[in-house]
Structures are given as C-alpha cells and as structure tokens.
Amino acid sequence: MRLYEIDEHGKFIWNQMVLQLAKGTGKGPFFATLAAIEFLGPVRFDRFDEDGKVVGKPADESWVQLFATNIDQVKNVTLTLHSLFNDHAKEKYQIDPGQERYHAYQPDGRFCLLEAKTASFRSAEGARPSALFADETWHWNESNGMVNVFNTITANAAKVGGRLFCATNAYVVGEESVAERMHVAWQRQQDGRQKRTGLYYDAISADPDFDIEDEAALRAAVTAAYDDCFWADIDTIIDQCYSGVITHDEVLRKYCNLVTAAGDALIDPVSYEACFVEGLELKRGDRITLGLDGGVSDDATCLVALRLRDSFIHPIALWEAPDGPEAKNWKVDHDAVSDMVDWAFANYKVEAFFSDVAFLESYVDKWSEEYGPRLAVKASGKSTCGYDMRGNQATITTSNMALVGAIENQRIKHNGHFGLSRHFKNAKKRNNKYGTSFGKASRDSQYKVDAYAASLLAYIARNKLIEAGKLNQAPKRIAQMTTVGGF
Structure with missing residues (x-):
C-alpha cells in the first residue's frame, strides 16, 4: 500500500522501491502482480471525490518493462503473468499474450504494452516506460553491463514520470552492484544527506546475533526472514544449510537475508550488525575519546566519539559530498568542523582527542593549545591532538586488527547510525609488513x-x-570563575 501513497496534491511519495527478501519468498510472483496492475489498472491519481477519497485512473500511456540479467531470469515474472488474467479481463482489454510481450487496449482505445527486455542498454535506449521492474539487482554490476542498463532505463523512466520497482536478494558488500548502490542511496536518505528523497526500501532479515551452528537458532533466524511466507519449506532450507554444498556466507545471504562481505572486506557486516544496541545515545557529560578524519572535497570528514564506559561508537558529525550536480563545487567547511569540535568539548568530558593532521594542520594546533590542559594523554610526542595517520603505520595496523577483533567479539557497540555503518562496511583489507590495515576500494571510489x-x-x-592507566581515573577538574554574592 505504501508504494501507492500520495501527498495532498496527488503526487506519489515514493517513486522508487526496493524489495530485498530471502530466496524463495515470492518476489517474482509479487512483481508479476504489480506489473499486471501497472499494465492495466487505475494506478495513477485522477482526483479526489466529494468525500475526499482518491479516484484512480490508468497510466496515460501504459508501457511496462521487465528487466533482468538475461531473458530466462525474467521468466520468473512472465510465467506468473499468464495465470493472472481471467477470460473477462482478456476480453475487456483485448489482451494478446506472448512469451515476452503483452499487447492490450483500454476500453477507450488506448494501447498498452508490457514487455520483457534483454540485458542491453542500447536496446533499452529511447523507451518511455510508465513502470520499470528490475529483478535480482544484486547481479547487476559493471562487469556484466547491467549498471549501464540501469542508468539507461531509469533515465527513460524519469523523462515521463515512470516508476521504478527493484527486487533483490541480500547483496555482497563491495561488488558495487545496483542493489548495493540503491541501499547506499537509501542510507544516505535516512541520514539526511540527500536533497531529494522518494526511495522506499523494504527488507525483512534475521537478527544477525545467532550461532549458525546451533540448529534451533538457525531455524529461528530462517523463520524470521521468511516471515509470513507460509509456502516456504523451512525443514528443506535447514537441510540445505547443513548440506555442505553452500557456504556460510550463502546461508546468511540467501536464507537469512543478511548482507555479507566480499573477500577483501575488512568488516563482516553480520558481525557489525550483531554489535547493534537499540536506543543507545551519548549523554551530556559522558566520558569519551574523540577521533577526527578529514578531507577537503572528495573525501568525507567525520568526528566520532567513543564512550569509555561501554565502547559505544557514535559519529557526532559527518560531512559528505552530496550526490548529483551539487557535488561539483562542494568542499568541507573546516570552520564548521572546528565549531563541532568546540561543541563536543563543551558537552562531553573529552579524555583524549586524536585528529589526523592532513588538511587540518592549523586547526590541530589551535585545538592542542586550547584543549591540551584538559586531556589525559597526548596524541603524539609533537602534538596533543595531531596524529599523523600516514606516519604511524605500525600502530594504525595493529590497532586496526584489534578493532576488527573487538567488532567480531561484540566488544564494540553502535546504535545503527547509517553513515557509520556505510563507512565501516566500505573499508577494505590492506596488508603491509605489520599485518592488516584498511583503505578504500580504490583511490577514486x-x-x-x-x-x-x-x-x-x-x-x-x-x-x-x-x-x-587513566581509563578509569576520575576526569580532570578545570577551575572556573564563579559569581558569589552578586559580584
């Protein structure tokens, strides 16, 4: 129902939708039903009647397109279509069904088209689809050309106000599939990073905090992911999970609907999600350490707090370039970053503050001079706050491995902040002579x-x-001026 939610002007709230569900949950038949409705049904706003209820109408030019990585995969949707139209519907709309294309007419004579398309962006060019259905988008990536297909068909839809419907299993982080890109876009939308919204994301996943070797726990996880899919044979799925034919990651991704990591990923997404604790928040006066990594235009800048009593990690502020045209001349406002550092010191008991020095040298000097007396430890022998990440490779590497281990053993906590989650899951392994460090997928990623x-x-x-030996020490008290007797 939310897919067809409208505002007070009759415009759709959501123009794009992603349905991420476990394997065998009926995404194909559901898409076939939606495609049939978009093909002939009253799916566009017409007017409000005298009682204020919505009256619908068919699309002015109904042209529904179904895309997948190959034509055989589209059959998951098209085969269901054949059983959806009864004899009365076929007669009323003059439906002419084919293997890959349906023709029909509205009662007023308007022509309607529903077609399955091949995975070629050139063959997709120039269409005017009223509705697009993209199936199994976790398979859509650069190597098979499907990113080009996606860019082409969404541009086609945008020019005529068409709607986009995507279905996918859980994706693999780092493959940069369309499914991953859509999820990242949705996360940025939740963070308020996007100027435009309109993407609806629907996913039902298992709680990642379970022991996959415990059959009862696995059964509960699979049952949760399949929710109300009464047709799913849970016993057969459990047998498949323990058959030795599929990997641990495939069990989590296919049957628990949990996003998993590529081989070079630094952080296991399932382990990271298991560190989630609902309702956590920083409170004024909490003892924390601060970390700051900054950029100018291409890289993001983030100020992160780690609460000492429970290792709760939370970004105080995250500055990222927006997507789209606004990114061209965007730069981080370093004065705003400095203001946020000041705000953090005013609201929390900051015991240590380590900031990378790249692009922030003058600010680091200012912070060291202003806040040095309040801090329990220095970032380096040269600076109270400045920590050169390029010149401390050994410590960075060993600490990186320790942090990854802390996440895997759930000694770190987070509250699900989408920006933090994205950056953690984007990190890649980078090996050096000291062990495993981290980095981006590529310089320009x-x-x-x-x-x-x-x-x-x-x-x-x-x-x-x-x-x-200062973790559990009482924080330093800083003398302050007080007013006595009105003076």
Whole structure:
C-alpha cells in the first residue's frame, strides 16, 4: 500500500522501491502482480471525490518493462503473468499474450504494452516506460553491463514520470552492484544527506546475533526472514544449510537475508550488525575519546566519539559530498568542523582527542593549545591532538586488527547510525609488513571510509588511556570563575 501513497496534491511519495527478501519468498510472483496492475489498472491519481477519497485512473500511456540479467531470469515474472488474467479481463482489454510481450487496449482505445527486455542498454535506449521492474539487482554490476542498463532505463523512466520497482536478494558488500548502490542511496536518505528523497526500501532479515551452528537458532533466524511466507519449506532450507554444498556466507545471504562481505572486506557486516544496541545515545557529560578524519572535497570528514564506559561508537558529525550536480563545487567547511569540535568539548568530558593532521594542520594546533590542559594523554610526542595517520603505520595496523577483533567479539557497540555503518562496511583489507590495515576500494571510489578512520583514531586514543592507566581515573577538574554574592 505504501508504494501507492500520495501527498495532498496527488503526487506519489515514493517513486522508487526496493524489495530485498530471502530466496524463495515470492518476489517474482509479487512483481508479476504489480506489473499486471501497472499494465492495466487505475494506478495513477485522477482526483479526489466529494468525500475526499482518491479516484484512480490508468497510466496515460501504459508501457511496462521487465528487466533482468538475461531473458530466462525474467521468466520468473512472465510465467506468473499468464495465470493472472481471467477470460473477462482478456476480453475487456483485448489482451494478446506472448512469451515476452503483452499487447492490450483500454476500453477507450488506448494501447498498452508490457514487455520483457534483454540485458542491453542500447536496446533499452529511447523507451518511455510508465513502470520499470528490475529483478535480482544484486547481479547487476559493471562487469556484466547491467549498471549501464540501469542508468539507461531509469533515465527513460524519469523523462515521463515512470516508476521504478527493484527486487533483490541480500547483496555482497563491495561488488558495487545496483542493489548495493540503491541501499547506499537509501542510507544516505535516512541520514539526511540527500536533497531529494522518494526511495522506499523494504527488507525483512534475521537478527544477525545467532550461532549458525546451533540448529534451533538457525531455524529461528530462517523463520524470521521468511516471515509470513507460509509456502516456504523451512525443514528443506535447514537441510540445505547443513548440506555442505553452500557456504556460510550463502546461508546468511540467501536464507537469512543478511548482507555479507566480499573477500577483501575488512568488516563482516553480520558481525557489525550483531554489535547493534537499540536506543543507545551519548549523554551530556559522558566520558569519551574523540577521533577526527578529514578531507577537503572528495573525501568525507567525520568526528566520532567513543564512550569509555561501554565502547559505544557514535559519529557526532559527518560531512559528505552530496550526490548529483551539487557535488561539483562542494568542499568541507573546516570552520564548521572546528565549531563541532568546540561543541563536543563543551558537552562531553573529552579524555583524549586524536585528529589526523592532513588538511587540518592549523586547526590541530589551535585545538592542542586550547584543549591540551584538559586531556589525559597526548596524541603524539609533537602534538596533543595531531596524529599523523600516514606516519604511524605500525600502530594504525595493529590497532586496526584489534578493532576488527573487538567488532567480531561484540566488544564494540553502535546504535545503527547509517553513515557509520556505510563507512565501516566500505573499508577494505590492506596488508603491509605489520599485518592488516584498511583503505578504500580504490583511490577514486565513491564508497568512503572516513568514519571508520575516525573511529579507529578514537579507539587508539582509548587504548592510550589504558596504557597510561587513566581509563578509569576520575576526569580532570578545570577551575572556573564563579559569581558569589552578586559580584
């Protein structure tokens, strides 16, 4: 019902939809039903009647397109279509069904088309679809040309106000599939990073905090992911999970609807999600360490707090370039970053503050001079707050491995902040002579990791407090002027 929600002017709230569900939950038949409705049904706003209820009408030019990586995959949808139209409907709309194309007419004579398309962006060019259906978008990536297809068909739809419906299993982080890109866009929407919204995301997943070797726990996880899909044979799925034919990651992704990691991913998404604790928030006066990683235009800038009593990591502020035309001349406002640092010191008991020095040298000097007396440990021998991430490779690497281990053993907590989650899951393994460090997928990758880098700096600062024996010490009291007797 939410897919057809409208505002007071009759415009759709959601123009794009993603349905991410476990394998065998009926995404294909559901898409076939939606496609049939978009093909002939009253799916566009006409008017409000005298009682204020919505009256619908068919699309002015109904042209529904079904896309997948190959024509055989589209059959998951088209085969269901054949059983959806009864004899009365076929007669009323003069439906002429084919293997890959349906023709029909509205009672007023308007021609309607529903077609399955091949995975070629050139053959898709120039269409005017009223509705697009993209199936199994976790398979849509650069290597098979489906990103080009996606860009072409969505541009076609945009020019005529067409709607986009995507269905997918859980994707693999780092493959940069269309499914991953759509999820990232939705996360940025939740963070308020996007100027335009309109993307509806629907996913039912298992709670990641379960022991896959415990059959009862696995059964509960699979049952949760399949929700009300009464046709699913849970016993057969459990047998498949323990058959040894499929991998651990496939069990989580296909049958628990949990996003998994590529081989070079630093953070296991399932382990990261298991660190989620609902309702956590920083409170005024909390003892924290701060980490700051900054950029100018291409990279993001993030100020992260790590609460000392429970290792709760939370971004205080995250500056990222917007998508679209606004990104061309966008730059991080370093004065705004400095103001946020001041705000953090005014509201929390900051025990240590480690900031990367790249692009922020003058600010780091200012922070060291202003806040140095309040801090329990120094970032380096040269600076109270400045920590050169390029010149401390050994510490960065060993601390990175320790932080990854802390996540895998759920010794870190987070509250599900989407920006933080994105950056953690974007981080890639980078091996060096000291062990495993981290980095972006590539120098120019749009998948940023700066919030992870800032979190690592806050984590290193916490470890320095431990080494100095100051983690559990009472914070320093700073003398302040007080007014007595009205003076």
